[in-house]
Amino acid sequence: MRILVTGAAGFIGSSLVDRLLAEGHEVVGFDNFSTGQPEFIEHALTSSRFTLVRGDVLDPDVLTRAMEGIEFVFHLAANADVRFGPLDPRRDLKQNTIGTSNVLEAMRAGRVRRIAFASTGSVYGEAEVFPTPENAPLPVQTSFYGASKLAAEGLITAYAEAFDFQGYIFRFVSILGERYTHGHVFDFYRQLLDHPGTLTALGDGKQRKSYLYVQDCIDAMLLAVEKAPQHVNIFNLGADEYCAVNESIGWITEHLGLSPRVSYGGGERGWVGDSPYIFLDCSRIRGLGWRPKLGIREAILSTLRFLQCSPWLLERRR
């Protein structure tokens, strides 16, 4: 298949591109390199089946041109910095909702009708049911990020209804692993590089979160696209476990051989719109035969090992 991946130079996008190329597909990678890293697609660029398009999902013309001959779109380009929504409430709306609208319009113009979308467990807001299933009670959005992703989901499913699109919507927990560029493991590791004796955690350290290893996430997406036959296919993707921030701190500091004094920002939530407890019911994707290969602890350690080998990334993302 000829597949377009938006956000192709990002953490998950570049990992997906490598997998799609390894499976023999032709891949067009689309990225504006706002957070994507050229190093992440170095390997892809050695393949004759890979084409790079430098472009922004807010530029409909470039998107429409990139859609030529495409049979399937993985739309991963997004603002993924969940924490900073209130600094500019329009940013998530533009990059995540309007960006998705542009992708869908470019698909319609190019008669491309299959799309997989990286949504988020944040669409459940502060969930009331745990583990949270895909058909949880209609949640109240608490973050601009979650609101913008749920809005994008709505667009995709309305295109499925109106224009015979087929949509795959994946609601991720936090993803970990090689090429990880932001999030709590990144923040903690950088802090401990700068000052090994102290560590500051947002919230009270008791927030419970679920995580998933990036290759397990990609396994799940590829399996669903192969096996799920509906017009609209929605899947939670996460581990069947969660951990507290304090447990994560324990694994990280133990791996690094450090015993920092830990202080806390305070409050139940790490930031405005943070959900203090995220744990998704993933029985739907498990029903297709998917099982994650790494648990949360192993995923955190693989992320740490990657960061330890990537001092350039730590420097660049300052």
Added chain:
Amino acid sequence: MRILVTGAAGFIGSSLVDRLLAEGHEVVGFDNFSTGQPEFIEHALTSSRFTLVRGDVLDPDVLTRAMEGIEFVFHLAANADVRFGPLDPRRDLKQNTIGTSNVLEAMRAGRVRRIAFASTGSVYGEAEVFPTPENAPLPVQTSFYGASKLAAEGLITAYAEAFDFQGYIFRFVSILGERYTHGHVFDFYRQLLDHPGTLTALGDGKQRKSYLYVQDCIDAMLLAVEKAPQHVNIFNLGADEYCAVNESIGWITEHLGLSPRVSYGGGERGWVGDSPYIFLDCSRIRGLGWRPKLGIREAILSTLRFLQCSPWLLERRR
């Protein structure tokens, strides 16, 4: 209070403006007159407590200026033509989602923090639970209209979380009554004026829908704003009954003394994204003491009587 009403020259907006003026409030009416009717605010314009701002919610500057001194916003401006989403999927996104984002940003700039929003029962897509409660299972959006309104709800509640806004979200069934300018009663009445012997209905005539009389809708909104104390207050607004399209046709033709031959467009749905069964659980708003004064039949007849007295509107909306 000094209250801004967007969509002030529309069906529901102008009816609300009159009620707010009658209660002694100062009202700033905001409308771009794309579907609003100057005649609907003729009465309001005779009040010294009413100011009209001719503007579009897609123009942030005019909105920001209109917000001066405002204490409460009723945001009703929207594309309300549910049926034509697929003709231009960007229209609902722009007018309903981005328009709401602009209203919220103008409020933030003007330190206005209380907003009531006209959402829709269409956010439930094709609901699985009847009557459908506010916390129904997270629905799949089937219409661009519903998707754009749910996206706007998400923005409002994210502002409530991040910026201490107070939000009132009202999910309406179809509203009927004086100043009604579009929808099935309008379509049927016009058809029967043009050719009294034949009537064409969309779908199969068996779609079951709930309706609410406009003054009952306004009663509910004013009561909720007065009594509901939460940061985020979400209410279904509808009658505790529904009717089939064919019943509605019976009441309309009986009132007009006609016996047309009825033909059907076919299919279970009236249009792409139409939900064949809409019936909302309104026990939450009833819990505040609200009761509708008119049933569906009476609301349809009041709408017909209004249309019979308003030939100018029939002509203009051709």
